[in-house]
Structures are given as structure tokens and as C-alpha cells.
Amino acid sequence: MKRIPIAGPWITQHEIDYVQDAVAHGWYDKAGDYVDRFEKAFAAWVGVGHAVTTPSCTSAIHLALAAAGIGPGDEVVVPELTWIASAAPIDYVGATAVFADADACTWCVNPETVGVVLSERTRAVITVDLYGNVAPSREIAALRDDLFVIEDAAEAVGSTRDGARAGSLGAVGVFSFHGSKTLTTGEGGMLVTDDPRLHERCLFLRDHGRAPGDKSFFNQEVAFKYRMSNLQAALGLAQLERVDELVARKREIFGWYRELLVDVPVTLNQEEEGVASSFWMVTALLEAGVDRDRVMARLGESGIDTRPFFHPLSSLPALQDRGEAVRARVRNSFAYELAPRGLNLPSAASLTPEQVERVCVALREALES
């Protein structure tokens, strides 16, 4: 039997047509046309003034921190439970990452867990919309009037909180279009903001320290090369034109799981009051004491791919030796309680109801044995 994949996109003839057009015609006077169209359409769809394409979400976070002038001596708060990409750019700019605990119900950070780690040196907070849920970024920004909030909506394209789209809730929002994400360009990312000066600074830093349209090639600063190719933007625009369908499919897949797992002792992704999740990854939290890794191994033997919940960042070999990680391991008890109990179930856009049923039967059996 075919293995059931954990993640993957939904590509139609529409995407193929756009990419074909870009590769055949997207040069000379048309070079960059799809980039412009993708950025404009994405900004309008998120409900913000400006959007800037990037090669990845990681580079979008780096660009946001650099554009805000964050650097050595500054602290940036980031969730304990997230992909390392949310935190690594803090190191790139020479600032100090501080890890905030998770909310036991939403798995995101909340105003309390961020509030306890704020210091005189805190310049920014990176909130993460984990697995499609939407963190209370506005409430976190309101903790103090000098906080620069970057909403990492890499996993939450199409999610909403109080009617506003994920990515529009901070000073900056960032997205990933990696092949595993709900909307894909293969690799790619986007930075969105309502701030025209920040937007301009990002455009300048994205292209080796020169303004858009510069023809003098006389660079003002050493900066980055963080542009997306027109070919990828063609794929992104086509996916964006189908985004409602892509998000509806994710919600449908989550609905199948919810129904089939109703009497299985697991807790699935929670939607807080006012939040609509796009359920990037269906995530099951097992009861305390169940051997999660054994359950994952059993599913693997049945041809079902799963992933462990994000490990606490302060537990990773890459980060564990710094002083902040030592403090975080003592402080962040919810994250350390949640992480070893969670696994992501297959959530690819290509899943059929029969495959989801196979996953649920196998999960039930693994938990009963």
C-alpha cells in the first residue's frame, strides 16, 4: 500500500499554466510581472498595505528584524514551541533570543507567557500562529507601547482572528510558501506590513542596499539578496487565486479526523473563541504517560508518516548551551509538558477520506495495544 504523506500541495492546471507563461514570456519587459502581481494580490487578500516576496519565511523574519534596526544588546522574545526558523534570524542580527512558554490550550504564546519574560532590553516579540491557530498578537503588542511584534504566520495562511487574517495582527507579518505549507511556491516567503517606511526599508535591504528601480548600481549599504524569482511568484499567484479552496480542504481534512477520533483519547488542535484555524497540521496530543515515540513507530510500520510536535527550542543541541536556554528549561513548564505528548498526523492536501480513516484506525490500534 502507498505510504500516506504528512504534507504536500494541491497543484492544478491553473498553476501549471501560470508557471509555463512565466518561463516562456516572463523576461525582458515582463521580468518581475508575476512578482508584482503576487505581492499586490497577497497584500489585498491579507488586508494590509504592502507585501514583499522573499526566498523563504526565514529570510522574511531576518529582513523584518534588520529593517527594524534590531541588533546586538537587544532581546527578542520568541515562542519556546516553534520551528527553529522563527528564532534563528534573531542570531543572524546578533540579538538575544528569549523563549516564552506556550499556552496549554492554544499551544501559542499568550500575553502572560510573553509578559513574564519582557525586560528593559526587549525590543521585539515574534509571535507564532502554531499549526494554523492564531496567537493573540494584538494583545501581546498592547503589553508595552515600544514592542515591535512580528507575527510568524508561516503555518496560518487563511486563518483568522476576530475577522482579521493571520499575518495582519502585528507590525509585520511573515509567511512561508515551502512545499509543506498550505500555499506553496516550492520555497518562498512573504513579508507584509501597513507601515510604508518599513516597507521601503525592506525593499532596499532585500536588494543589496539599493532602492527599487535603481539603475546606478551604486550601493548605499551592505545588505541582502532576498528576492523571489518570477517563476515562483507565478506559482504563488496561481495558488493565491485558489486559496479559499486550499484552506477549505485543510478544514475539511481536520473535520474528518475530528469525527473519526471523537472517542479516541487524544486532544486535537483547539480553536479559541473568535479564531478560525486553517489547520496546517492536524496535531494529536496523547494522554500523559503514553509513549508517543512508540505510537509514531507503530504508525510508521503501517505506512503512515507522522512528525513529532516541535521540540522546545531550549532543548535543541543548537541552542541548549546558552544561558537563556538554561533558564527557559526551568521556566517553560507548559512547553515541556506538551511537546513530548504531541504528534502531527498526515495533513497533505491530497489526502482522501479513506486514507484519513486508515490513519485513525491505525492510531486507535496503536493506543490500545
Ligand SMILES: *Cc1c(COP(=O)(O)O)cnc(C)c1O
Ligand atoms: C515553515 C516555518 C518557517 C520557515 O519557513 P521557510 O520558508 O522554510 O523559511 C518559519 N516559521 C514557522 C512557524 C514555520 O512553520
